[in-house]
Amino acid sequence: MTIAAAGDTATEGSRFWRSIRQLFTRNLAAKIAATPMIAIVLVVFIGCTLWTVWFSFTNSRLLPTGSFTGLDQYNRLFSTSRWNVSVRNLALYGAFSLVFTLTIGFLLAVLIDQKVRFEDAFRTIMLYPFALSFIVTGLVWQWIMNPTLGLQGTIRGMGWESFTFDWILNSDMVIFALLIAGLWQGTGFMMVLMLAGLRGIDEEIWKASRVDGIPTWQTYIFIVLPMMRGVLVTAVVIAGSGIVRLYDLVVALTNGGPGIASEVPAKYVYDYMFTAGNIGQALAASTMMLVTVMIIVIPWAILEFGGGEKKS
Amino acid sequence: MEEKGVFGSPWTNLWEDIFMKRFAVAAGFAAALMSATAVPAVELEVTHWWTSAGEAASIAEFARIFEEETGNTWVDSALAGSGTGANPVIISRILGGNPMGATQMNTGRDAEELIQAGLMRDLTDIAEEMNIRDFYVDESLLEPCTYEGRIYCFPINIHSWDWLWLSTAAYEKIGQPVPTDWNEYVDSWPALEEAGILPFGLASGWPISGVPGVLIAGIGGTDLIIAINRDKSVEAVRSDKFREVAEALDDLRSVISPEMQVPSFGDVGNQLLAGEAAGNIHGDWLQGDLQIAGGVPGEDYECLPALGLNDMLTGGGDSFYFPVLPEGTDPAVIEAQTQLARILLSPEAQLAFNLKKGSMPIRTDIDLSQANACMQKALVLLDNGLLPSGDFALSSDTQQQLQDLSIEFINDDNISVDAYIDRYASIIESAD
Amino acid sequence: MSNPTVISTTVALDAVSGRTDFAGPQGPRPQPFFTPKRVIIYSILFVACLYYLFPMYIMVMTSFKTMPEIRFGNIFAPPVEFTGEAWVKAWSSACTGLTCQGLSPGFWNSVKILIPSVLVSTAVAAVNGYALVNWKFKGSEIFFAVLIFGSFIPYQVFLYPLVMITRELKIFGTIWAVILVHTIFGMPILTLLFRNYFASLPVELFKAARVDGAGFWRIFLEVMLPMSLPIVVVALILQVTGIWNDFLFGAVFAGTPNLPMTVQLNNIVNSAQGTPEYNVNMAATMLTGLVPLIVYFLSGRLFVRGVAAGAVKG
DSSP: OOGGGSOOOOOHHHHHHHHHHHHHHTTHHHHHHHHHHHHHIIIIIIIHHHHHHHHTTBOOOSSSOOOBOTTHHHHHHHTOHHHHHHHHHHHHHHHHHHHHHHHHHHHHHHHHTTTOTTHHHHHHHHHGGGGSOHHHHHHHHHHHHOTTTSHHHHHHHTTOTTOOOOGGGOTTTHHHHHHHHHHHHHHHHHHHHHHHHHHHSOHHHHHHHHHTTOOHHHIIIIIIHHHTHHHHHHHHHHHHHHHHTOOHHHHHHTTTOSTTTTOOHHHHHHIIIIISOOHHHHHHHHHHHHHHHHHHHHHHHHHHTSSSSOOO | OOSOOGGGSHHHHHIIIIIIHHHHHHHHHHHHHHHHHOOSSOEEEEEEOOOSHHHHHHHHHHHHHHHHHHOOEEEEEEOSOIIIIIHHHHHHHHHTTOOOSEEEEESSSTTHHHHHTTOBOOOHHHHHHHTHHHHBSOGGGGGGGEETTEEOEEEOOBBOOOEEEEEHHHHHHTTOOOOSSHHHHHHTHHHHHHTTOEEEOOBSSGGGGGHHHHHIIIIIOHHHHIIIIITOOHHHHTSHHHHHHHHHHHHHHHHOOGGGOBSSHHHHHHHHHHTSEEEEEOOTTHHHHHHHTTOOBTTTEEEEEGGGTOSSEEEBOEEEEOBOOOTTOOHHHHHHHHHHHHHHHSHHHHHHHHHHHTOBOSBSSSOOTTSOHHHHHHHHHHTTOEEEOHHHHSOHHHHHHHHHHHHHHHHOTTSOHHHHHHHHHHHHHHOO | OHHHHHHHHHHHHHHHHSOOOOOOOSSSOOOOSOSHHHHHHHHHHHHHHHHHHHHHHHHHHHHTSOHHHHHHSOTTSOOSSOOOHHHHIIIIIOOBTTBOOTTHHHHHHHHHHHHHHHHHHHHHHHHHHHHHHHSOOTTHHHHHHHHHHHTTSOGGGGHHHHHHHHHHTTOTTSHHHHHHHHHHHHHHHHHHHHHHHHHHSOHHHHHHHHHTTOOHHHHIIIIIHHHTHHHHHHHHHHHHHHHHHOOHHHHHHSOGGGOOHHHHHHHHHOOSSSOOOHHHHHHHHHHHHHHHHHHHHHHGGGOOSOHHHHHHHO
């Protein structure tokens, strides 16, 4: 698949020098084009990750200047109930959010792809929440879900006295309150992403499947979906990274409450980094997040990206 | 391959239509803006997180006096939200070598590492020239600003958490006199609950964080708060006195559940004025909200300093820091820093600022007859000196851990008083 | 899933090689408007729209109310006393610290940050994605995998190291620092976006262009880019939203003369003390959301189908 493999007709003797030369000159334009990425990966993503891991083993406070203290920060982290609750919350939120985001996003994209009228209007209505900051997303949903001000109070006022919708103040349900607001904000973008994937599918595929008499829904599931694999991977990564970094929405909607029932790891990192001025602790938490992500992602990444030559 | 690609494509149209034209407009506008702001006077950028109406009015007094007296320009960089909004920006800019001329921060240990790293300007000469030790309310206020005998920041006011706010309306409803100390207040709870009044109003989140300190100083007393906050004594946390404090907090927990908590402390102020809630422990800045809502101290609400039990207040406040400016900075800007530092402590600015801020001035030689009834009470207690509050004496890290613990405890009935004491003790044990 | 994959590959090959001049309508079979299926489709879309529009209704209504009405009234009720004051205040007179000019002063700064940041980050990522698919080099997949990990790190963690890096590059406190930071943080997701999209395009296109002797840049500009309009739109949506709404990096890296509008928005919406003016908050947020919204609207017409097919035929 790579052009790089083309045209190698060297004799035994000159092969060595040729390959050295080729290391630099072959696909020179491509190498130059990839330089920013390589630099950023090396300096920022690898460099800063090592920085993160290293300072998680120190007692650094406001500034990254502390001395090595081994696993102290981790011992403290694991015995902190706020952290443990945060991790549990994220697992729960993450599982639901991933499933719902992808399913709803795909279904909406398919529906919109049915040559509906007012496509622009539908798409914009579903997408606009993405333009609004989490601060206001949180505020509005806080109102709607507020038991006295919002939906519950209004419906009870209309006569349905037993109607209950108090998730935002209920330790067991508050995660689902976050989910409602999170899906509202994010599914529109997933829909657009999936729609782009659908629109990237060759026209001829549809004609062929129609000629073969394959029902539309089967075409979507068995032909189109596998062909959209790239977009799906992108969607999973975007949704996943959004979940892991979940912070603003929690701050705006529940601020971690009631009690610590909706705390999340990124908020722990942020609070200890900037409010508490304890970089060591924040970076230990951040390193744990990273390790968790690696445990989940590495096997998949090896399958997806590491398998050398891969059909597209 | 047909060459119908690039230049006729919608992509290029989009590029030209939207981006290039707009960029031209933006660039032109920016150029115009830059030439317009090139004024000769020295500008001093000041960062702070006082963005609400009352707070902004108070810092406007500093700005006004600074501009009137020096002819320089105060460039205001307000950043809402101390910990999450302002702190990262202030610290990053100082680290990145693009410091502001001056910045507000809490009086306390938030910036101690910046001082140690030599990033803050040494103000000792100005301090000596002004003889600040002669007029500071309590020299202990300068402790967080002092490093190796030199002074690196100026506390400009005193704020205190040490207040029990009581609703006149609520006590009228139950036909009892407004309590005069914590014990009377606790005794009134059953009657309040019977009348459908919330004994203790509370906003969710951080506002609970100040309550344990107030209970320690009030119920536990002067020795206990000093032993815990200043000396970080674990024995003090495990003492019987502290157990009384923890039990008081447990009592509070029994009358305030998550459903009863309101979003912001200003809402608690409204509950007090309406008589929906009878009491609240919160910092003196709550008064700003009570006043805006039309409350008058002594009529609509009563204020009990130190729970009516102690004769000293715990307190902290705000300080100003002056970062070391990079080499090559116009000496006039450095001079402007000096001028501002002097002005912040001047009697005129102290009076004007603190009356608007609702805080107490750091000078003893100011006529505060204009101050309201609550502040007058505080001034009496202040004559006895100041006790170290948590935000003054503990590191931000310890404060954050204690806050997490308090929030968890007040909302979760499954955490026993013993567990609370254990966890409090282990946080204090690891405090530095 | 092996079976469907086989089907899809054969169909794809069929499609590329065969029947080309059937210029019929796009997508699944065209339908008359009122079939049961259409009714169901529109019903679902309609209900979904209610979910998406409901909070907007509350925001708009609240922004046109007076504060007393918000405090004592029902959040669902339309305003009794309809007033646009909150909008005017949010734009031009709300106080953010000492200056009371609303959101307006930061608007052009935000534009100044937005345009170069979006263009640079999107362009760099598009080239990356293209290089990763069509011009693989030794280790390119490893670099890419690391990049993907980067998208899972809470980026606030990188704040201090990036301050140090930009300080050493002598660009801290300038517009260049912001552009760099947004390019860095946009890179993982955007590169992934473009890489996977380019990978899904028929490789025959690239091979044909190579045979014609076209080089790296020419193939990118003349073959790949024109076919990637939908994904460019997605990238724009992602970047415009992210960069326009960013508070932390703009406030830290852009330097005082360039502070973005979100600094003022944050000051209006996030003030700790005083009763929040919810009507102004709502108006301010909607005003801030306008620029991304306009981009969404304008980019809508680029969502055309069949670009790929067109290019094959060409």
